[in-house]
Amino acid sequence: EVQLVESGGGLVQPGRSLRLSCAASGFTFDDYAMHWVRQAPGKGLEWVSGISWNSGSIGYADSVKGRFTISRDNAKNSLYLQMNSLRAEDTALYYCAKGGYGEWEQTRGAFDIWGQGTMVTVSS
Amino acid sequence: SYVLTQPPSVSVAPGQTARITCGGNNIGSKSVHWYQQKPGQAPVLVVYDDSDRPSGIPERFSGSNSGNTATLTISRVEAGDEADYYCQVWDSSSFYVFGTGTKVTVL
Numbered sequence: 001e002v003q004l005v006e007s008g009g010g011l012v013q014p015g016r017s018l019r020l021s022c023a024a025s026g027f028t029f030d031d032y033a034m035h036w037v038r039q040a041p042g043k044g045l046e047w048v049s050g051i052s053w054n055s056g057s058i059g060y061a062d063s064v065k066g067r068f069t070i071s072r073d074n075a076k077n078s079l080y081l082q083m084n085s086l087r088a089e090d091t092a093l094y095y096c097a098k099g100g101y102g103e104w105e106q107t108r109g110a111f112d113i114w115g116q117g118t119m120v121t122v123s124s
Numbered sequence: 125s126y127v128l129t130q131p132p133s134v135s136v137a138p139g140q141t142a143r144i145t146c147g148g149n150n151i152g153s154k155s156v157h158w159y160q161q162k163p164g165q166a167p168v169l170v171v172y173d174d175s176d177r178p179s180g181i182p183e184r185f186s187g188s189n190s191g192n193t194a195t196l197t198i199s200r201v202e203a204g205d206e207a208d209y210y211c212q213v214w215d216s217s218s219f220y221v222f223g224t225g226t227k228v229t230v231l
C-alpha cells in the first residue's frame with residue numbers, strides 16, 4: 001500500500017524551530033519528487049516546498065523562503081522540513097505529498113499521494 | 125503571481141450534475157489538476173492533466189479546460205461527493221498554485 005505518514009508537529013512559540021518528517025512506503029521513493037503543502041485552519045491549500053528525486057533541485061514558496069529547508073534521505077525513504085523563525089501565520093496542517101517522476105519543477109506536476117498531515121501551531 | 129479563482133460554493137441535488145469552474149489567465153495553456161477534500165481528510169487527486177482520472181476514481185468525474193476557464197464536472201451526484209474541491213496548476217513564476225476552493229453541497 002502506498003503511504004505517507006507525517007510526524008513532528010506541535011505547539012511552538014514564535015521565533016522558534018520545528019522539524020517535520022514524512023515516512024514513505026509502497027513506492028520507489030527515490031524516483032519521485034516530493035513536496036510539502038500546508039492548509040491553515042479553515043483555509044485553502046498552499047504549496048510550501050518541493051525537492052527533486054536526488055535532492056539536486058529545491059524550490060520554496062516566497063512565504064517560507066529563507067526560513068524553511070526541505071531535505072530527503074532516500075536510504076530511509078524519508079522527507080523532512082526544517083522550519084525556523086516560525087510565525088503565527090505558519091500555523092497550519094502540513095501535508096507531505098508525492099510529486100511526479102524526477103524533478104520538483106514540472107509543468108504538468110500534480111500530487112497523486114498525500115499523507116494525513118501533521119499540525120503545527122505557532123503561538124505564545 | 126498567478127491566481128486561480130473558484131466559486132466559493134456549488135449546490136446540487138442528488139442525481140444531477142455539478143460543474144465547478146476554475147478561472148485563470150490563459151489557463152487553457154496549462155495542465156489543470158483537481159482535488160477532492162472531505163472534512164477531516166487529506167486531499168485526493170480526482171482529475172489530472174485537464175481530463176484524465178487516476179485509477180479508482182469514478183467516471184462520473186470529468187474535466188475540461190479551454191481559454192480562461194477549466195471545469196470539473198461531477199455527473200449523477202451522490203451524497204458522498206459532498207466535499208471541498210481545489211484546482212491546481214504549475215506556473216513558472218508562482219510554481220504550484222491552488223485555486224481558492226469550492227464547497228460542494230448535495231441538497
